[in-house]
Amino acid sequence: MRNAWLIARRELGSYFTSPIAYAVTAVFLVIVGYFFGMILYLSREATMRYLFYNVTTFLLLIGPALTMRLVAEERKSGTIELLLTSPVRDGEVITGKFLAALLLWLAMLALTLVYPLLLKAFGNPDPGPIFAGYVGLVLSGAAVLALGTLASTVTANQIVAALLAFGLSLILWLTDAMQNLVSGPLASFFSYLSLSVHFEDFPKGVIDTKDVIFYLSVVAAALFIATRMLEARRWKG
Amino acid sequence: MIEVEHLTKYYGDLPAIQDVSFGVKKGEILGFLGPNSAGKTTTMRILSGYMPPTAGKARVAGYDVVTDSLEVRRRIGYLPETVPLYHEMAVRDYLAYMAALRGVAKPAQAAERAMEACGLTERREMLIGKLSKGYKQRVGLAQALIHDPEVLILDEPTIGLDPRQIIEVRNLIKGLGGSHTVILSTHILPEVSQVCERVMIINKGRIVAEDTPERLTGRLRGAQHVHIQVARPARDTVTSLEAVPGVLGVTDQGAGSYEVEMALDADPRAQIAELVVGRGWGLLELRPVSMSLEDIFLTLTTEDAAAAPAGEAQAAEAQNVGGSHDGRHARGGQSR
Numbered sequence: 001m002r003n004a005w006l007i008a009r010r011e012l013g014s015y016f017t018s019p020i021a022y023a024v025t026a027v028f029l030v031i032v033g034y035f036f037g038m039i040l041y042l043s044r045e046a047t048m049r050y051l052f053y054n055v056t057t058f059l060l061l062i063g064p065a066l067t068m069r070l071v072a073e074e075r076k077s078g079t080i081e082l083l084l085t086s087p088v089r090d091g092e093v094i095t096g097k098f099l100a101a102l103l104l105w106l107a108m109l110a111l112t113l114v115y116p117l118l119l120k121a122f123g124n125p126d127p128g129p130i131f132a133g134y135v136g137l138v139l140s141g142a143a144v145l146a147l148g149t150l151a152s153t154v155t156a157n158q159i160v161a162a163l164l165a166f167g168l169s170l171i172l173w174l175t176d177a178m179q180n181l182v183s184g185p186l187a188s189f190f191s192y193l194s195l196s197v198h199f200e201d202f203p204k205g206v207i208d209t210k211d212v213i214f215y216l217s218v219v220a221a222a223l224f225i226a227t228r229m230l231e232a233r234r235w236k237g
Numbered sequence: 238m239i240e241v242e243h244l245t246k247y248y249g250d251l252p253a254i255q256d257v258s259f260g261v262k263k264g265e266i267l268g269f270l271g272p273n274s275a276g277k278t279t280t281m282r283i284l285s286g287y288m289p290p291t292a293g294k295a296r297v298a299g300y301d302v303v304t305d306s307l308e309v310r311r312r313i314g315y316l317p318e319t320v321p322l323y324h325e326m327a328v329r330d331y332l333a334y335m336a337a338l339r340g341v342a343k344p345a346q347a348a349e350r351a352m353e354a355c356g357l358t359e360r361r362e363m364l365i366g367k368l369s370k371g372y373k374q375r376v377g378l379a380q381a382l383i384h385d386p387e388v389l390i391l392d393e394p395t396i397g398l399d400p401r402q403i404i405e406v407r408n409l410i411k412g413l414g415g416s417h418t419v420i421l422s423t424h425i426l427p428e429v430s431q432v433c434e435r436v437m438i439i440n441k442g443r444i445v446a447e448d449t450p451e452r453l454t455g456r457l458r459g460a461q462h463v464h465i466q467v468a469r470p471a472r473d474t475v476t477s478l479e480a481v482p483g484v485l486g487v488t489d490q491g492a493g494s495y496e497v498e499m500a501l502d503a504d505p506r507a508q509i510a511e512l513v514v515g516r517g518w519g520l521l522e523l524r525p526v527s528m529s530l531e532d533i534f535l536t537l538t539t540e541d542a543a544a545a546p547a548g549e550a551q552a553a554e555a556q557n558v559g560g561s562h563d564g565r566h567a568r569g570g571q572s573r
Contacts, residue, residue, distance in 0.1 A: 006337050010323070017325040078321040082380070085285040086338045087311040233288060 003088045007096025008103065011070070015104055024065050025108050031058055036115045046123030048116060052133040052203040055112075056196065059137075059144050060173060064165035066104055067148025068158045070097040071230070075156035090230040094149060094223050101145045109137055129205035136202025139215035143195055144169045146222035153226040169195065172218075238263045238388060238418040239284065244293035246279050253279040254442040256293070261435075263387075266414040268433030268450075269422035270534060276442040277422040278318050281392050284420070285315040297388055311340065314386035318393055320377035324366030328357055331365055332379055339384035351379040354409065370397040378406065382413075389413060391421040395428060407432050426534055438534060462526040463506060466494045468519030477516070481508050496526070 015021040032055060039050045071094075074080040083093055119125040148165035155161050176197045178190035191197055195218070198211040239261040246253045254276035261267045269277050283290050284297060286306040294301065300308040323331055329348055336344035336351075352358045355375040360368060365376060374397050381389055394410065395403045411432055413419055423429060429436050430450040438446040467474065470493040478487045478495065483503030488496040499505055506523065513520045 003338060006334065010326075010334050013330075014323060014325050077324075078317065078319045079323060080321075081282075081287055081317045082315070082321045082335070083338075085287050085310055085313070085315045085317075086335070087307050087340060088338055089307070 003092040004096035004099060007093060008099035011097060011100030012103060021104060024062060028062055028108055029111060032112050046119045046125040048130045048133055049203040055137060056140055056199050059141055060166060060169050063144035063148050063169060064162040066101045067145055067152050067165055068162035070149055071152040072156055072158045072161040091227045094226045094230060098146055098149045098223055102142055105141045105145060129203055132205045132207050133203040135207055136199050139212060140195060140199050143215045143218040146219040150222045150226040153229045238298060240296045242294045244290050244295055246283060247291045252442050257444055259437055261418055261420060263418055264415045265435060266419040266433045268429035268436045269420060270429055270436055271439040272424060275439045277439060278392055281390050281422060285313055285390050286310050312386055313388045313390055314381035316377050316381040316391045316394055320373055322365045322373060322376060326365055327362055328365060328376055329361040332383055335380040336383045341384050347383050351383040354382060355379040371399060371402050374398055387418060389417055389419045393422055461499045463497045464524055464526050465497060466522035467513055468521055471518060477512060481505050481512060
């Protein structure tokens with residue numbers, strides 16, 4: 001895992017030497033600030049609940065922007081050849097890449113902590129749901145970023161990677177809509193697969209192990225497939 | 238140190254290399270010579286563990302490149318054909334990163350050493366993207382050397398460098414021989430004769446020749462040639478020269494210059510000189526012409542010549558090519 005950390009650290013460095021991290025963070029903060037202000041103005045409630053539901057949907061746009069370059073860029077520039085001929089496991093490459101995106105997402109979330117602090121300064125918010133909401137954002141974010149890492153592994157084109165990541169996450173986001181078409185166990189299956197359904201309880205202050213395990217499974221599955229995709233090159237006789 | 242047996246690689250239906258076998262001893266510098274798309278890069282990519290062969294086996298330091306890929310990768314330094322660099326990183330940071338990835342205990346110190354070896358110390362703080370092509374190439378070389386690997390695989394290491402840098406890099410590589418095993422590919426021919434102890438010529442995915450640069454030139458020559466230049470050629474110059482014992486043939490190249498082909502075991506140069514001087518033709522020049530690597534390369538990699546079996550047929554072919562292209566011969570003479 002030392003190698004994964006090395007790769008993550010380099011990746012974070014290049015996030016900040018390119019405009020990507022700044023652009024994405026700036027856009028994210030402006031939107032979050034706007035929504036926070038509007039929601040507070042309209043609801044007059046010292047709660048982050050509505051904001052959290054909105055932020056998860058920004059995630060569908062922010063996530064692909066953070067992950068699209070991870071592996072695709074290395075494939076395009078050829079640096080992948082050096083990475084894969086270094087004594088580093090394919091799994092470590094993928095984990096490192098994912099970790100970098102996740103750390104950036106955590107940093108972006110940390111910057112939004114100013115809003116609960118504002119609520120605390122001028123009102124009396126319930127800290128439980130706010131904490132749980134942030135946990136939910138970290139977990140759902142991890143899932144979307146893992147899907148994005150997978151998308152970035154299959155192509156050398158960043159735009160294709162971004163679109164693929166967006167499509168994958170959006171479909172998984174909305175699978176619960178299938179309940180309108182099917183019923184019975186199939187309906188609950190599609191509902192279980194939904195990234196959004198599992199988020200619903202967090203802003204209410206409920207951290208359900210079932211939801212936590214779901215998001216962690218999505219991360220594990222996406223990273224596992226991504227590693228296989230990277231390995232596939234070795235077996236394409 | 239490196240053993241390659243019947244290596245074959247297909248890209249879809251297209252064979253990139255076919256039944257390639259060779260070995261490299263510890264401390265040896267092997268030159269891999271061939272035209273573009275001959276299979277040099279494919280072979281090197283397989284050896285570096287980047288991709289597997291379709292068939293055949295390759296071992297580096299006793300480890301199989303497919304089943305023990307990680308062990309192989311620990312022991313090699315690899316410079317791919319397109320120097321892969323992170324343009325947004327500073328030279329020093331990049332080298333320290335590569336050193337750490339290769340498991341070097343003190344990456345910062347390793348980076349300093351590699352920068353010194355490759356003449357990069359003055360550029361250490363610069364972003365790689367802002368470096369000139371020559372310096373980028375050096376950074377690529379530095380990352381291949383950084384963990385002091387047992388085996389170095391260098392795919393066209395001097396491409397894009399200016400003549401002075403080329404000499405520096407060649408000396409650097411020559412200095413690595415003995416303690417390191419080196420495979421380098423190139424299509425620059427003098428490079429091979431200067432740097433490598435052994436040459437392998439590959440064409441269309443197959444090895445067509447393998448030997449020391451000297452022996453390769455000797456083996457394919459088949460006959461010796463001398464070039465003579467006289468001031469006043471006479472009508473019977475050609476016939477008189479042909480009458481000298483040991484001379485196999487004479488080609489009149491016009492303006493008093495002749496190409497004389499001699500049997501390998503005879504050396505009638507003294508008699509030729511006597512003849513020319515004695516007849517008062519005015520001897521201006523008499524020099525041996527040897528086949529340069531360039532001639533051999535062209536001979537072996539030209540369509541029909543490559544198809545011919547090794548040995549006599551190739552030697553004969555080589556002679557033909559040599560005899561009919563005087564321009565190339567002139568160059569051959571100089572390169573000696």
